[in-house]
Amino acid sequence: MPGEQRRQNCEAVLRGLFERAGLAREFRSGLAILAPRVRAIARGKCSTDVIRRIGYAMQFNGTAIKYGRDVDTDAIIAARYLNSSDMSELAAHCMEDLDSTFTQRVKPGDVIVADENFGCGSSREHAPSCIKAAGISCVIAKSFARIFYRNAINVGLPIIECPEAADGIEEGDAVLADTSRGIIEDLTTGESWNVRPFEPFIQEIIEAGGLVARTKMHR
Numbered sequence: 369m370p371g372e373q374r375r376q377n378c379e380a381v382l383r384g385l386f387e388r389a390g391l392a393r394e395f396r397s398g399l400a401i402l403a404p405r406v407r408a409i410a411r412g413k414c415s416t417d418v419i420r421r422i423g424y425a426m427q428f429n430g431t432a433i434k435y436g437r438d439v440d441t442d443a444i445i446a447a448r449y450l451n452s453s454d455m456s457e458l459a460a461h462c463m464e465d466l467d468s469t470f471t472q473r474v475k476p477g478d479v480i481v482a483d484e485n486f487g488c489g490s491s492r493e494h495a496p497s498c499i500k501a502a503g504i505s506c507v508i509a510k511s512f513a514r515i516f517y518r519n520a521i522n523v524g525l526p527i528i529e530c531p532e533a534a535d536g537i538e539e540g541d542a543v544l545a546d547t548s549r550g551i552i553e554d555l556t557t558g559e560s561w562n563v564r565p566f567e568p569f570i571q572e573i574i575e576a577g578g579l580v581a582r583t584k585m586h587r
Contacts, residue, residue, distance in 0.1 A: 426548035426571060428505040428526060430477035434539040439466065439482055440489035441516065445498040447490075458494060459501035472485055476503040479543045481534055483509065487516025496520040496527075506545050508552060510534045524578035528552065533561040547571070 443466040445458055452458060463470035480486075484510040487495060496519050499507065506526035520527045528545060533552045535545060542555035550565035566574065576582035583584065 388447045389536040410497050426546060426566065426574070428477070428479060428543075428545045428547075430479045430505050430543060431475065432479050432481045432539060432541045432543050433467075433470065433474065433504075434537065435466065435480065435482040435486075437483035437510075438485045438488055441487060441492060441495040442489055444487070446497040450492070450494055455497055459499045459503075462498045462502040471502065472502050477505045478503060479545065480504050480507040481509070481537045481543070482507065483534060484511045486510075487520070488510050488513040491515045491519070493523055496525045498522045506547075507531055508543070508545065509536070521573055522579045524572050524574055524576065524581070526566075528563055530561055530563045533563070536561070547574075566577040 369466060380533040405459050407539050416583075443463065445462060446465050447462050449458055460471055461548065463475075486507065491497075494584050496516065498521060503555070506527070506528060508530055510530045511529055512520070512527055517527060526545070528547065530552055533554075536557070537552075537554050538556075541557065543554040544555055545551075546553075547566045551560055552563055553560045573579050576585055
């Protein structure tokens with residue numbers, strides 16, 4: 369498909385997303401900001417799936433799956449499976465040693481909620497990549513291991529520190545996290561909590577699907 373036609377198609381997808389969200393005016397005013405991403409797709413440097421996520425990418429809506437403190441990377445994905453780099457295969461074993469029911473009940477968009485020090489242990493990126501591949505849209509915790517935090521952003525997995533939300537959200541609650549506005553809502557109970565919105569550069573990484581994808585878009 370010619371580049372100009374690809375650009376027009378991508379722009380049409382964006383317009384539809386914003387209009388359905390009641391943000392037609394924001395689309396028109398923000399098109400100049402989004403244009404580089406549209407051009408990147410027109411040049412074939414990222415998939416249209418990335419564009420379909422723009423406009424909704426900073427809102428994550430799913431059912432809470434709750435865990436305690438000190439969930440380490442070996443609990444997220446056991447080292448015995450790391451002879452494979454196939455993310456779909458690793459996702460089939462996500463949380464296996466901590467929660468044998470996880471892969472049977474997780475649905476695309478679900479949210480992990482946890483206590484302190486989520487992601488402690490090794491520095492390998494398999495852990496956040498595995499969570500993302502399993503369908504989790506974001507992780508909310510009281511705190512994260514620092515290396516896990518950076519790795520999660522690098523692979524495009526949104527993570528949010530909010531002790532109050534981690535305490536207030538219960539297993540099975542419907543959760544909406546908006547990291548553009550800086551708010552977490554428990555749609556089951558009606559409670560909400562304010563959090564620090566993602567910085568623009570982190571939003572770009574998440575929207576692109578990870579640091580590598582964002583780098584390719586800006587080449």
